Amino acid sequence: MMKKLARVISPLLIAFLVLGSLPAVASVPATQANDLVSTQDALSASQVASDRERINELLAREDVQQQLLLQGVQPADVKARVAALSDEEVSQMANQLDEMPAGASVVGALFAVFVILLVTDILGLTNVYPFVR
Amino acid sequence: MFIPSYVDRMTRPFQWHLPNARTAGVLLCVLSLLLLAGCASTPRISSPERLGIPQQASIADVPFFGQRDYQCGPAALAMVLNDSGVEIDVDALIPQLFLPNRQGSVQPEMLATVRRQGRVPFVLDNDIESLLETLAADQPVVVMQNLSLPIAPLWHYAVATGYDLDQEMIRLHTGFKPNQDMALSTFNATWARSDRWAMVALPPGEIPPGISAQAALSAISNAERVQGAVELQPSWEALVERWPGLAMGWFGLGNARYASDDRAGAANAFRFATLHDPELAAAWLNLGLTLHGLGEEQEARTALEQAAALPGKWQETAETKLAALFPKEAP
Numbered sequence: 053m054m055k056k057l058a059r060v061i062s063p064l065l066i067a068f069l070v071l072g073s074l075p076a077v078a079s080v081p082a083t084q085a086n087d088l089v090s091t092q093d094a095l096s097a098s099q100v101a102s103d104r105e106r107i108n109e110l111l112a113r114e115d116v117q118q119q120l121l122l123q124g125v126q127p128a129d130v131k132a133r134v135a136a137l138s139d140e141e142v143s144q145m146a147n148q149l150d151e152m153p154a155g156a157s158v159v160g161a162l163f164a165v166f167v168i169l170l171v172t173d174i175l176g177l178t179n180v181y182p183f184v185r
Numbered sequence: 186m187f188i189p190s191y192v193d194r195m196t197r198p199f200q201w202h203l204p205n206a207r208t209a210g211v212l213l214c215v216l217s218l219l220l221l222a223g224c225a226s227t228p229r230i231s232s233p234e235r236l237g238i239p240q241q242a243s244i245a246d247v248p249f250f251g252q253r254d255y256q257c258g259p260a261a262l263a264m265v266l267n268d269s270g271v272e273i274d275v276d277a278l279i280p281q282l283f284l285p286n287r288q289g290s291v292q293p294e295m296l297a298t299v300r301r302q303g304r305v306p307f308v309l310d311n312d313i314e315s316l317l318e319t320l321a322a323d324q325p326v327v328v329m330q331n332l333s334l335p336i337a338p339l340w341h342y343a344v345a346t347g348y349d350l351d352q353e354m355i356r357l358h359t360g361f362k363p364n365q366d367m368a369l370s371t372f373n374a375t376w377a378r379s380d381r382w383a384m385v386a387l388p389p390g391e392i393p394p395g396i397s398a399q400a401a402l403s404a405i406s407n408a409e410r411v412q413g414a415v416e417l418q419p420s421w422e423a424l425v426e427r428w429p430g431l432a433m434g435w436f437g438l439g440n441a442r443y444a445s446d447d448r449a450g451a452a453n454a455f456r457f458a459t460l461h462d463p464e465l466a467a468a469w470l471n472l473g474l475t476l477h478g479l480g481e482e483q484e485a486r487t488a489l490e491q492a493a494a495l496p497g498k499w500q501e502t503a504e505t506k507l508a509a510l511f512p513k514e515a516p
Contacts, residue, residue, distance in 0.1 A: 087506070088474055089499060091406050091414075091437040094467040124285030133281060136297035138407035145293055153379065154289025155329055155342040156255040169333055176371040179332045180339055182360075 096139065109139055112146040119149050227353050228313045228373040236314055238321040243347030243356060244268075247325045249363035250275050257360065258282055258290025261327045261342035262298055264358055265386045268325050271302045289340060292329065292382060300411040304386040305420055307393050307404045311381035313373065315395025317348055322394050324385050328357075331378035340379070390419030398428045406437060414444035425457075432462030439471060451475050459491070466495040470503050477510055486511050 096105065113134050120130045137145065145152070173184040230236075248267040252260035252275075259278040266273055281301060282294040299306035309315040309326065319326050326345045333339035343359035353369045376382075385393045389408075392401050401424055409417040421438035428434055439454035455472035458465055473488035489510070492503035 088440060088443060088471045089467040091440050092410050094436060095406055123287055126280060129280045136301045136411050137293055141293035152291045153340040154284060154287040154291050155258045155340045156289030172334060176368060177374045178334060179371055179375055
């Protein structure tokens with residue numbers, strides 16, 4: 053009996069939850085008060101069909117938020133950080149955050165690498181050690 | 186040195202090869218060293234006279250913030266932001282772009298953080314001329330370098346504040362030291378590893394010299410998305426002043442003027458957009474809607490008809506608008 057009930061209720065529940073979250077999703081791209089085409093929409097118009105693009109874009113933003121959390125960013129900061137990214141930057145980060153260079157300026161100190169870098173520093177190819185001029 | 190006779194060489198090719206192999210090895214070493222050194226050579230700058238830049242430039246009083254630990258990204262941003270009039274320190278910037286587990290900051294978030302501070306980030310064209318031109322225009326530039334080799338990368342953000350072509354030097358606020366002179370050759374080798382990534386953060390209304398029209402357009406549009414069209418109106422004005430033939434520039438200006446309630450000005454800008462690119466359906470559509478709001482029905486109708494006649498993304502919207510605003514009388 054309970055199983056039967058659950059089988060009926062759970063798809064309904066899923067459907068309602070999904071529908072409930074849709075308006076919030078749909079309202080994210082800020083449309084102007086009037087019906088004018090926004091500059092951002094016009095610039096992206098030359099690419100793919102708009103609706104599919106917009107959904108992918110929203111998913112990518114979700115994805116980047118998750119990735120930032122995994123990178124140790126405070127949950128309170130994540131949303132505002134992703135909101136300031138452009139669409140193109142979002143898809144870059146969604147696809148390749150792990151390979152992206154992160155400016156940090158500390159080198160992993162391996163001895164062999166130390167020697168190679170010392171030589172290349174002297175040649176002027178690198179600038180790792182401040183004592184090499 | 187032993188020189189075998191010519192006949193000997195011809196008849197005993199194997200033995201003849203041995204002493205030469207050593208020479209070849211040494212040659213190879215010397216060559217590869219030369220090649221390596223060649224990579225670090227001073228970049229060729231297509232005549233400074235033609236670029237219209239002086240032999241030396243130095244931007245005075247660019248604020249310096251020493252980095253702590255891994256915070257070269259936030260420190261570099263604090264320097265250019267303060268230089269452009271935003272008062273903010275490194276600590277306030279860290280939660281906006283630092284990735285704790287990577288112990289560093291990535292380029293897209295450098296740009297995003299600038300937008301959040303009310304400044305427009307422009308990524309310069311990836312060449313030394315653009316960098317020098319921008320420095321000569323008194324705009325400090327954030328550069329990304331790999332100070333090490335690709336096998337053990339040491340990614341680093343620094344702020345370029347000047348250069349000296351006679352001395353072949355570039356001047357950087359970097360790490361713990363302000364105004365460090367670095368050989369242009371070394372700088373070029375380390376900078377090339379980031380594909381010569383360079384960025385400026387400017388107040389709305391300013392556009393750096395070393396940038397293409399398309400790059401400037403998307404930089405302004407991306408900033409507008411975060412800061413709003415009213416804030417960015419001076420940037421759109423500057424964009425069309427620099428590239429008067431850029432239809433999308435006029436289009437963006439039209440939207441910005443509309444957002445700040447300058448309807449007549451908006452209509453003019455949309456008109457220019459359609460003039461420079463008669464295929465730009467979105468501009469015809471916006472022109473029609475703006476003119477309709479101004480009560481100029483005749484011209485509004487013509488514009489909407491133009492929009493509805495152009496195939497593409499906006500055709501359907503244009504047809505709907507046309508039918509709603511100018512219903513056809515029953516025959």
